[in-house]
Amino acid sequence: MITDETKAELREIAARYPQPRSGLLPMLHLVQSAEGRVTAEGIEACAEILGITAAEVSGVATFYTMYKRRPMGDYHVGVCTNTLCAVMGGDVIFERLKEHLGVGNDETTEDGKITLEHVECNAACDYAPVVMVNWEFMDNQTPESATRLVDDLRAGSEVRSTRGPRICTWREAERVLAGFDDGLADEGPAAGPATLVGLEIARENGWKAPEGGQQ
């Protein structure tokens, strides 16, 4: 059910852009926050507000994998299975979690707590293998730490990203993606030691980028 309040917020998003249609991506995140997925009602609301057809909204909503058409669990657990994470243990983590949770890819546990998905690279190869919970980083995971993680999430105990921030619910995270700040953006560091190690080595050795590269 898209409430009048949500509709007002959808309009607020559309109004952020010179071309209202540019607001469609965050609007769909807001729909997910309100509905737990992209619903038909949500698609129609976006179409009506933007003055485009539902087919056009549907084209966008079905293209991007972050838009979900089936009801999501409270927590979205994404295991990176791209090359580096996969060889560093991502594949094993994903297999272990499937077995532990009793669900397949893109499926939700019966208690409605966790939706498991293998995800593409999240640009954190320096902390591989990486697991994402509602798009917060859980770095340097092992099969054991990952099962502990999902157990904690299901038990409702407080979980923090390995980089600091508290883990909120998926719907709350979707609201942030819609551009409604929850004030937690600055929790945790921007770059950790593993991120910066290459830079340190370059400094120690006095390495520089070759001249005449990209301007």
Added chain:
Amino acid sequence: MTVTPSKAGSNAPAPQDLVTLTIDGIETSVPKGTLVIRAAEQIGVQIPRFCDHPLLAPVGACRQCLVEVAMPGPDGELRTMMGPPGRVKPQASCTLPVAEGMQVKTQLTSPIADKAQQGVMEQLLINHPLDCPVCDKGGECPLQNQAMTNGRGESRFQEVKRTFPKPINISAQVLLDRERCVLCARCTRFSEQVAGDPFIALVERGALQQVGIYEKEPYRSNFSGNVIQICPVGALTSADYRFRARPFDLVSTPSVAEHDSGGAAIRVDHRRGKVVRRLAWNDPEVNEEWITDKDRFAFHYANRPDRLTHPQVRDGETGELRPASWPEAFAVAARGLRAAGRVGVLTGGRLTREDAYGYAKFARVALGTNDIDFRSRPASAEEEQFLASRVAGRGLGVTYTDLERANAVVLLGLEPEEEAGTLFLRLRKAYRAGGTRIFAVAPFTSNGLRKLGATVVKAAPGEEVPAIEQLAHDGELALDGGGVILVGERLATVPGALSAVAVLASQTGARLAWVPRRAGDRGALDAGCLGSVLPGGRPLADAGARVDVGAVWGSTVPTVPGRDTDGILAAAAAGELGGLVVAGVDLDDLADPTAARAAVASAGFVVSLELRASAVTEHADVVFPVAPVAEKPGSFVSWEGRVRPFEKVLEGSNAVPDVRVLAGIADELGTPLGFQTIEAAAAELDEFASWDGERAADPTVAASPAAPAPAGSHRLATWKTMIGDGPMQDGDPAYHASGPTPTVLVSAATLESLGAAVGDQVELSTDTGTAVLAVGVADLADDVVWAPTSSGGVNLGRDLGAGAGSAVRLSLVPAAAPAVQEAM
């Protein structure tokens, strides 16, 4: 007076910046901005392609048109465009504009381009079912053809192909076989860019990417059939034509569409004496490569079971129609008409120019009357004068191309998307190109006007005159700076409106064109099927004009001014006219269908020339079957004044045109027409050089303020939707199902006061009758409602006795109580 930079002065093409490049070793110069694929076409090199279409914006979706390109560097040396180190990166020639000194090598001269194209083709064919033997497109398929010319003979793909459930309906008419699709996006781009109905989109991603609709919203568009034609594979097919024929079994004939005044070029494909499909033909000056769904799908009317096949006369004893020989029917018709004394002629709007000329001459020469009128719709004397002064016999006036060059186009009494689809598409093109601003005087902002970006000057039905008068002073519109006024036939029902239009055109110098709904209207007017107008736009009142015409005809022209349609019918009912000659007139189209039926029923002697049984043939004393357009040659005159000739499609048909029937009757009357064939009629009509004498003066009818709707009722605004009821749209259920749900539009406040929600059923009523339609909301004035004139079995004139401006009442139909079910 507002002065706006005139575009009219810049009509001559500016000296173009030419760019010189080399394609396959041949040097060529093309205008700056030309795409490489087009430049190659101009030197006769065909680069294979799927997504590329000259009338759609480039997209580079299919990658089939890869070519090898080298560009001169800053040092002047040619450098081939490279990909990863050491590898040439072939470029998509459909998105690449030409550049000075560019060197292009296509598949003809570059093994790299050839291999790249073969690779793309192999990829496209991986999931393609290769079911050509059972596919509608097989035999005329760009994928099939180009796989032969630019693909590998054998596929290396051994695995299982991706399949989808097939086919799915994206509308009642258009079917989609997703596994055949190569994702070129021609259909989605057409629907968005050209028609403005983006109800189809590419959905899903990766291997599952497909064309789709939103689950609750079918692809409803007056132009949906075009996507079938431009689909370069067999993914989109029509329910009507699917599995009906193989292209190589069809005989194709170029023709002209008979459903509106657009004059669209079509191609008619027939097999075994029956038309099986119609396609858009390419006429850049007129319809480009697009036609309406009505032009494409509404052709089954000619093969309905009630098609007349032989002459009939009413038996004196039984009072029933009985078959008769042609000579007998001619004799009976002539005898009856002679006995009737004074006779009126109603020709309707479906006639070709040549047939119309036959009636115009038949009325004057054989019947000795000017009682002839082609307008089978609400009309007025003011309109007749307007047509005589401004339209009749004027030749080619405002053209489609002129619309693209105009600074502003104003639409009066005209809803192009529904009433002139070809015109709508060109207006939308002009609007999208950014140079032409569109204005409309209309009761609300219709979807069609929205798609034209139109500025709507709201006017309730009957209140158009002040709005039109104001347009002269509209600085934003600035008609005096190269504007065009397009007037629809509906303005005839508003007293003073056409007088105001004439003044507006004179005041501003804007060019003026009259856009009737029917294909035959302009031709009939030019041929003289109007009481005060003789062939070639000659005014009846002018003695010189009468002499002119009399000289060609070899007889004198009657001088008594003619009655109009309503006048003719009233005179027939009153016995002032003893007989009627009626061509293809649907009485339900007239201002008062009930009175018209009564008049035809009570008329002394009625001769009907018809294609199929109708309300007129029911009461006729003699009925002649005449040929539909596919079974005779002829021409229509488009709203531009452009003569659009066409050939006979079904050569085997021996159905006769109206002209032949009229000649037969005239011979029996002892006043021969002087021609019996279309060709001879055309030749005689062409003898009328354009009229350079005096024209009728512009009408000067004063506006009469519209009466406000009585308390509790609303004023009716109405026009016909393109897909609606009418004998010429019969016979294709999928076509009708793809049309809009007949809906009454009301203002938001009215909707609320009714206690109704959008989609509920409401009853529209007058003292004459009632009709139940769905309700929708639009930006109408609170005391105005809009409803389609004739859709979904409801004809407002026939069922409610209502037309534009009539007072109607509205009430909510209570939803049926779901629990109560009557016992069977």
